[in-house]
Amino acid sequence: MKRNRVNCQKLIQKGSVITFFFAFCIFYSCQENEEIINVGYIGPLTTRATDLGIAPAKAIELAVEEYNNKRSKKEPKIKLFVEDDQWEKNNAMPAYKKLRKEHQIKVLFISNTDGTIAISQQAKEDNVIVVNPCNNDSILNKLNNNVFKIAKSTEEAHSVIAHRIIELNLKKVLILHYPNDFMTLGSATCAKILTEHGIENTVVSFEKGKTNYIKEFTEYKKEGYDAFVFFGYKEYGFAMKQARDLGITAKFFGSTVLLQEDYYENSQGAINGTEFVFFTPESGNYVLAQEFLNAYKLKYKETPFSVWPPMQAYDAANLVFNELKSYRKTKDNNIKFDDWLRNRLLNVRYYEGVCGNISIKNNGASSGIYFLLFKYTSKGKYVNIK
């Protein structure tokens, strides 16, 4: 009896010590180290096509901030590092290497198609997932399986111009394009559709930085084109102005980047009346898009001049971050980071983004972002045509 009592006392005392010990262990085990995933962005922050670089960089930064603010402790923290490529493919690799060397980025967002091509192989070797939030086309689809394209389809967007030309019954068309993959592919798509519909068309390319097109347009005037398609950047503002000055009254068409401020300045208003493909909040998920634009305005005290690049970049970033959330929960230590993330992204079938509902196809390209036809009315202003 007495022995039982003593045993009982000892049991209670030891029990309380063990309880303390376990409570301490559980508490200690809950204090996990914070996981940080570094992501990079390479885009044109200076020189050319800055509307495809500055606002998307800010949109991704906003997405990072929102993600980090909302994340739980079990979800990894994301840090963003930005590099400028001046819209030159030759700058892409040094920028990428810098991001890798200095920040060991695991995910890279890059706007430029040529730049994406330039770094894709190295990224694959480095187990880095690459996401192009601007373009989504057949050239990018040929790259390795680490490259994802969460954007509008280049071919689809430019086919809208071709269909508009056919609809307007224009018979002779000159397509001018900037010598990069995106514009070259857009021109080829447009030309192909026009040719299929029996419309005479010519495709010409001009070197970068050209500002004087008088000689060429004097010739084009003589050739009597019904329409000019400007698939290029701000330099084509000069071309538009010089064409109108030469008395050319033919219809003008443009690409997705017509809303660059320099474009308008260079054209000195000659750009007004140009029809182009574009994307607005109304084209996607209006409610989410407005929320994003309000948050953007609140953070940066400005509204992006051209809304689709930051909208697409915001969606691309959030779609990726949505998968990174489950990094701790779903990533096996034996699986490489890129294999894990690639698999997660390829299984995205329905992501409700600001541009609409997005799914990722097996080739890493997205579906769900579709551009419409607009007409430029005055500086920064446009109306939907179809």
Next chain:
Amino acid sequence: MFKFKKLKNKILTGYGLFLIIIVIQVLLSFYVNKKAEETHNKLTQEVKPKVNLLDRYRNANRVLLLLVNTKVVDANSTLLTNKIKQISEVDFPYFREELNHIKLEKNTASLHHQSIDSIVQNTLYFEQNAKKISDLLVLTNDYKNQKKIEEAKSILTKSATNSTSIDRGLAFLQRHYNKELEEGFTNLSERLDNSSRILLVSTLIFVLLGVFFSLKITYSITKPLKNLMEGAKGITKGKFTSRVSVLGKDEIAELSAIFNQMSISLNRSFNDIKNKNKELEQFTYIASHDLQEPLRTLISFVDLLDKNYNNQFDEFGQKSLDYIKGASIRMSNLVKGLLEYSRIGSSSEITTINCNQLLQDVKSDLTVAIEESNATLIIEELPELKGYETELRLLFQNLISNAIKYSKPNVPPVVRVFAEERKGWTFAVEDNGIGIEKKHLKRIFIIFQRLHHMTEYDGTGIGLAHCNKIAELHKGAIWAKSVPDVGSTFYFNISRKL
């Protein structure tokens, strides 16, 4: 209850019990919450997404039918084309895939399998038909082509059939999952209600248990401490026979045992001291009593010598005889004083004393001294109390006679006796005499201590020692306050509990 060898074991066990109760309560809460969470998760992560999916599926189906219908009749509809693409390329494939996942779930009924198969098949057809219409009507000119329009209308009719089948199938599934969701939430609500009740009751039980054990352990610590404290108080009051009960085997029990040993030891020492005191008093009594006899003989013979041989002594012999006589009388007085001192409290009994009457008797006894010195004795209203009457009378007599004796020359003494109640009674005898210097105030109560020479004031130096002993006999004390040349006040107190 447990018996503890160490106090720390008792305290640790108390904490341990408390902790275990908390842990049990936390585990119980955790278990109850976990169960509720599981049900909630099942509903929100399994059933609710299905209901939402079916809702969105039905909406998309209706919207797509409306869009393709509009597309067939409206030439300016690029926006519609994009929306058709959105639904047929993104939304529908996703919904189909999700439905197939539902089909693969274990608990999906076979009847639902058929519905899902039908929905998926019709969705596929609908997607293809929507794409056909979009491809057929691209340009404005296409709407002028009657053949294309007829073909588009024909596809539209098929699409309407597909859409109706899809909607019917989805409505069937929706009804089932809505019901499951509703039942699930009712179940969850009941479970939460029950859990709250269980938690409330268990909390109450654990709180009561906690309070019971805490009180029990606290009581087991404080009870022996309280006993010990009572015992110590008894010792302080002189009850050397105080003992405390020894409970258990812990440190307090050990302390109690030591206390008891200490108490026994103290009692033994006290009894020894008491016996020694008695022996001493007896010795004093015997000594002083036996000394009286040779002194009386000495004084008698000195008287005889003085009476019978007075003329035969020369001047030196006569002077020597006077010194011998004086010294013998003083010695006799001293021995008498000692005898009285040793007798104080030895034979008296405690009685109820009317102090007013007592003081009247004292006044009567001192009539000669009062009249000779022309003194005024003021006796205020005094209490009735319990005490040793003879001793108390001696105390008052000594103090009043001192007050008269140590008066200022040519100043008639004024003596006031008064008392006040302060934890027993405190008496005061105030005079306007010569006063005492502050440095002597303690010395005066020591036996045979005198401040003045015999030639100034006669006395034995034993009166105030008597007073001190009498005050102590009454479990009190005596003290004095005095200002030289102004007067003195002698205070003494008498305890209520004798």
